[in-house]
Amino acid sequence: MKTRVVAIVLIGVLFASIMVGLASSASAALNSISTRPDPVITTIDQGTITLSPPVSRSQAPWTVEITDPRIATANGLVITLKAVGSTVIRYVQPANGEFTNAVSDFSRLTINPGTPTLGTFADRTVNLSQNLFALTPPTSNSDGAWVYESLNTDIAVISGNLITLRDGGTVQIKATQAATARWVSVSKTMALTVNAPAPTIGSFSDITLSIDSVARVQLAPPSSTSKGAWTLTSSDPTIVGIDGLSLLTRKAGTATITARQAAAGGFRSTTTSMKVTVSAVTPNTTIGNFKDIAIDLDNGATKVVPFTSPTSTSPAAWSFISSDPATASVNGLALIALKPGTITLTANQPASGNFAAVGPISVKVTIRGNQQLAKPANITKLVGDPAIKIAYPPSLSNGAWSAISSAPTIVGINNESISFESAGRATITLTQSATDTYTASSTTFEVTVIGIPPTLGAFQPLTVGVGEKLTTPVTPQSPSTGRWIFTSSDPTIVSIVDNVITGIKAGTAIISAYQEPAGRYGQSPTVQATITVKPAPTITTPANIALVAGTQQVISAPTSNSLGTWVYTSSNPAIVAITGNSLSALAAGTATITASQAATTLFTAASRTFTITVTAAPVPRATAIPTKRVINVTLTNAAGKQVIVKINGAISRVGKNTVTPGRKLVTVQVDGRLILNKVIIIR
Structure with a gap:
C-alpha cells in the first residue's frame, strides 16, 4: 500500500514538471533525448553501480529517479543496491541555459541474487583406518546452509557433515551452499585421497568351457591377504552369466569375468579379471561332392553349373563366395561361368546355436574356354x-x-x-x-x-583262267613303287574287285593300269594290255581213299580234257606222304590230297581234292603155351614186320620149340618193340 502511494506521488510530480516545462517553452529550446534507456540487470554483490544516461544536447547533470527505494537508492547516476528485486527507474535532466529539462522513458532495474565469495576447500589425504571425520565448509559471505556429496560412494559416503571411509582411492567431495534471498547456490569440490594398502592376491587364470559339456562352474576366488567379500561380474551375461561365485554357460563366445574384493581389515578393494571362452560344438563336416570344378565354356557364352555344398551336423545355411565374380559369380548353389579363368569358391557356415562356425572350405574352379580355330589354306x-x-x-x-x-x-x-x-x-x-x-x-x-611322272615299260598280255584270281599280275617296269590300279574293259569277262583281277568267262578284255604317286614320283600314265580268259578243263573228282598205316598206293589221275601235267600235294605229310603219284600211309588220321593240273594253251590250270583216311595197323600179338617139354609161340598181325623170338635169351622161332625142364623166359619183339615177356616153368 505504501509503494502505491509513493508511485502516485511521483506521477503527480512528473505531471507538474511537464506542465511547467510547457509554460516556459516560449522562452527556451526543447531538449530532446536521442536514445531510449535499456533495462539494467545486476547482482546484489556488486554493492553500487553507475548507470549510463541517455544521450542529450544539454550539458546539465543527470539524476536517476527510483520508484522503490527499498530495492535501490540513487545519488546522481550512482545506484546503491539494497535488496534483490526489480523497480522502475527513469533518467531526469534539469533545464540548463537554452535547453529545457528532459525526462527519459521509464526503464527497469533488476537486481538478482549475488554469487557468494567462497574460501578454499583444500584437498585432503587420510588413511582408510581413520574411518570417520567431519567436513569443514569453505568460508562464504552467504549464510546459506551447506550440504555435501561424495562423487564415488564406493570410496566414501557422507551423512550431514560426517564422511565415512569405505575404500582406498581418490574421490571428489562436493560442498554445495544453498541459495538465499540475496545469494545464489554455489559449490566447490576437493579431492579426498584415502590411503590403504592393496591386498596381495593369487592368480585368476583364463579358462575354456565347452557349451555342450558343462552348464555351471563353481569358481574359487583368488587367494588374498584381505578378508573382504568377493563378487563377480560378467562383461557379457548372454555368454557367461553369474550366480554368486558360479559361472553359467549360455552360448558360445568370450566374456571377461571381473572379481572384486571389497575393502576390509584396512585393505582397499581390489579387482582382477579372467577370460572365459565358451567353445561351441565343432560340427561334423563332410566335404562330399564339394570338390574342384572344371568347366568348358564356349567363346562369348555363359554357363550355369550347379554344385553341391558340404554337409555338417549344424543346421546353419552355407554361404559361398567367388574370389573373382567377374570370372564366375555365385547364385545359391549355382556357379555362373562368365569368362575363362581360375577362381576360388569358398564355403562358410556361420555359428548356430551350440555349433561353431565352419570354414572357410575352398575349392578351385577352372573355367577353360573353347575356341574354333581358323582353317589354314590348303x-x-x-x-x-x-x-x-x-x-x-x-x-x-x-x-x-x-x-x-x-x-x-x-x-x-x-x-x-x-x-x-x-x-x-x-x-x-x-x-x-x-x-x-x-x-x-x-x-x-x-x-x-x-611328283615326277615315272617312265613305264611295256605292259605284256595277261592270261587268267575262269575263276582264277591274279593278286600279283606282271606289271610294266617302273622306277616308282606306287601301287598299281587296274580296270577292266569288260567286267563280264574279267572283273576287278579290290584291285584283284578275276577271270569270269572265256574271252578277251583290255586291262588298263596306272601307278599311284609314291616317293618322288607322281601318278603314272595309263597303260593297257590284253588279257585272255581261258576255260577251265572238265575234270572228274577223285574218290576218297581209305588206307591202313604202313601201306602204299599209286594215285590214279582224274579224267580231264586238258593235257596239262598233274601234281599232287598232301595237306598233312605226317599222315600221308606223296612221292610223285605214290601215296604212303604213315599214321592214323585224315589228309586232303590236292590234284593240280597245269595250264595249257587251251585250258587254264585246275585242281581237284579228295580225302585219304588212314587207320592204324592191327597191333601184333604173341602167345607162348607150354605142352610138356614144348613151348608153342604164336604171332598175329605181324605180317611184313621183323619178329625176334627168344627163350632164355636164345633165338627161337614162331611155332613149337622143344626145351629142357626148368625156368624159361620167353620174349617176342616186333619191329624192335617187345610185345611178350613171359616166364614158363617146365617140369
Missing part, C-alpha cells in the same frame, strides 16, 4: 620345293603348338617347318595344347605334293 607344292614355316592360326590361348603330318614320308615336319618329300597328299593337323583357361583345340589343312 597347299600344293612340287617334290623338293623349299620347306616353308608353319603359320599357326590366331588364338586366344597361350598353349603350346604342335603339328603332325598324316604321311610323314610325303610331307615332313621339322623345326616348325613343312618339307615336301614325296609325291602324294597329307593332312597336317595343328594342335594347341590345353591351358588353365582354354581347352585344347586343333585345325587341319591339306598339302598336295606333285
